[in-house]
Amino acid sequence: MKRVVWTVLVLSLAACLSYGASIPSNSIYGNYVEARTADVYTGPCFANSEVGLTGQLAVFGWKVTKGSWNGVELDNLGVVGVVRASSTLGDVYHTAYPVKAVLIVDERANPEQRLALQSFAKRMGGDLLQDVVRVEYQPIDLTLANGDLHSMKATLTAGNLAKIQTRAMNENDHICRNEEVWYQPLTKVQHAMPAFALANSFHGEGLGEKWSSPDKRSAFVASFVAPSE
Secondary structure (H helix, E strand, O other): OHHHHHHHHHHHHHHHHOOHHHOOOOEEEEEEEEEEOOOOEEOHHHHHHHOOOOOOEEEEEEEEEEOEEOOEEOOOOEEEEEEEOOOOOOOOOOOOOOOEEEEEEEOOOOHHHHHHHHHHHHHHHHHHHOOEEEEEEEOEEEEEHHHOHHHOOEEEEEOOOEEEEEEOOOHHHOOOOOOEEOOOOOOOOEEEEEEEEEEEEEOOOOOOOOEEOOOEEEEEEEEEEEEOO
């Protein structure tokens, strides 16, 4: 199983190498990171011990490399969603809804861009971001080690409100020896790669809960592309 997983990851990375050349000119695209409070790359023994008990909290964010939304250019701007669900996100047997959400919008954006970023996030986040109870404006940054998505070393910060830091999986992360991608990413992305979350935190208001959930196999690093609105 381990050999198969790593083969899939290598193929995903190879696909990423040619990704930029195939993006339509009328698209918006960039990088994406998410982290939850339950493992997304795991085996049945761990997943069954968490489902229904944890995994209802998540941080996820987009950094636009290039593109526009509703005719508004969003190059180099970011937006972050933070959610509190009613149960484990991604559980196919039980609904996670209702879900409350906080949006954190890049403070560098002008008023028109701020509205476009919110519209973009709600479209990409789907039902997860339909009940936004609070909107914050903070500096948002998503950096990749050496600018390389393939390293899976990413850091997403939204001011002092939310943070994700990831690294690639290693041999020590295969505890059961039958791990696989148990839950899919929360939003539509390309070339999603499971990653180890060194940090996953939210210290803002609006959800009735703050958390820090580091050192879990609970993250994804990915790229995204969507037709411009």
